[in-house]
Amino acid sequence: MTDATTPALERALHHARAHLETLDTQPVAARADLATLRARLGVPWTDAGVPAVQVVDDLVAATAGGHHASAGGRFFGWVIGGALPAALAADWLTSTWDQNAGLYACGPAAAVTEEVCGAWLKDLFDLPAHASFALTTGCQLAHVTALAAARHAVLEAAGWDVEQEGLFGAPRVRIIVNEDRHGSVDRAVRQLGFGRASLQIVPLDPDGRLGAASLAQALAVGSGPTIVVLQAGDLHLGACDDYEALIPLAKAAGAWVHVDGAFGLWAKASPRRAHLMRGIEAADSWATDGHKWLNVPYDSGLAFVRDAAAHLAAMTLSASYLAPGGDARDQIDFTPEFSRRARGFAIYAALRELGRSGLADLIDRCCDHAAALAHGIAALPGAELIAGPGLNQAMVRFRDPREGAGEADHALRTNAVIAAINAGGEAFFSPSVWRGRRGMRISVSNWRTDERDVARAVETVRGVLAA
Ligand SMILES: Cc1ncc(COP(=O)(O)O)c(C=O)c1O
Secondary structure (H helix, E strand, C coil): CCCCCHHHHHHHHHHHHHHHHCCCCCCCCCCCCHHHHHHHHCCCCCCCCCCHHHHHHHHHHHHCCCCCCCCCCCECCCCCCCCCHHHHHHHHHHHHHCCCCCCCCCCHHHHHHHHHHHHHHHHHHCCCCCCEEEEECCHHHHHHHHHHHHHHHHHHHCCCCHHHHCCCCCCCCEEEEECCCCHHHHHHHHHCCCCHHHEEEECCCCCCCCCHHHHHHHHHCCCCCEEEEEEECCCCCCCECCHHHHHHHHHHCCCEEEEECCCHHHHHHCCCCHHHHCCHHHCCEEEEECCCCCCCCCCCEEEEECCHHHHHHHHCCCCCCCCCCCCCCCHHHCCCCCCCCCCHHHHHHHHHHHHHHHHHHHHHHHHHHHHHHHHHHHCCCCEEEEEEEECCEEEEEECCCCCCCCHHHHHHHHHHHHHHHHHHCCCECEEEEECCEEEEEEECCCCCCCHHHHHHHHHHHHHHHHC
């Protein structure tokens, strides 16, 4: 018997196919502007409902041109990732099954799938088997989760029960971070009540890594409960800290070490690049994303915590009407959310589809394509490499050819070139500023990107520069 949802799902499949099967030919950048999208979507919400099939068709029509073709291989902005076939299909099923993945009792298969994902990923990243983990919305909430565990542990060591007493009157926690850290670290720090004043900001070495001498100096100028945040994959040049040197230093000072490995941690999966992560397993907590380099659909983040007791203490929840899973793992004890999506299915599917060698290959391909793009573009007249390539990241900029042109002119020229590339629809890049210089980021994190995409993008940039 046909279910009431089947016609709408069939329309969704039809539209999904139309989107995916034209990724190679549609403009990469969204081309519908803000006013158009508002006008199309902002129809009166009617008293009477609309048949489901029409809702789906209308949604597709109203948003047409309002999506970047970031599912395709020529989208190089930010670190957006892609969606592997099995992961996308599993994500559809996740919505179909519609489990509340907070408790084993609410979704037994969802709970066990997450359990398996946690075990596979700890093994992949070489993290301690006893470490706890949480599947979160993204790396932002992975930071919050891991740093909540850190807050618990460092304050407990100082004789303060933060879960009971809160932060009012607590010993001040200092958080040592690098000058180029991702903004999500700062927001986690604010959300956890530490405040910006807790940040002790350390300059980076010219290679974008935190120097051992700089960290030693920072550790020496303060005292008390301390958290050190290290970086696995900086977003401009993919820089990875020297964990073998830094983590023992931080540990010797009694600090909790947290790693922002939103995308960089996945380098561990590649035998060619795992050396960049050497020593990282000695940290206390790690945050990363599934929706970036693992290529599962949004939203998908991962937190791992060495001290499972601290993690549990920071996150656990019990209520009279909840049914704890006994032997089973209740996700609610580890995540910042209550009700939540069953994020494990897509991660499980991605890991199974790729296998170990497929994942290694995905990481290596993206890095190789990023390097080819960076060198290919930097070799064009008027272009120059300003950072990287490292991992799957690099920065280039475009110089204003006029005699006497200064930094501000190069920044304007760079903005104009990026705008022209994106407007052309053949490739998409996003801008950023590194060491005071405006540049175009090159970031490759989609399983679909191949040599043809790289060549097409370089030719596009060549054409824009020659125009
Ligand atoms: C280095 C780094 N850390 C953290 C984040 C935050 O991750 P998410 O957007 O998944 O919350 C990002 C996202 O771009 C990132 O690049």
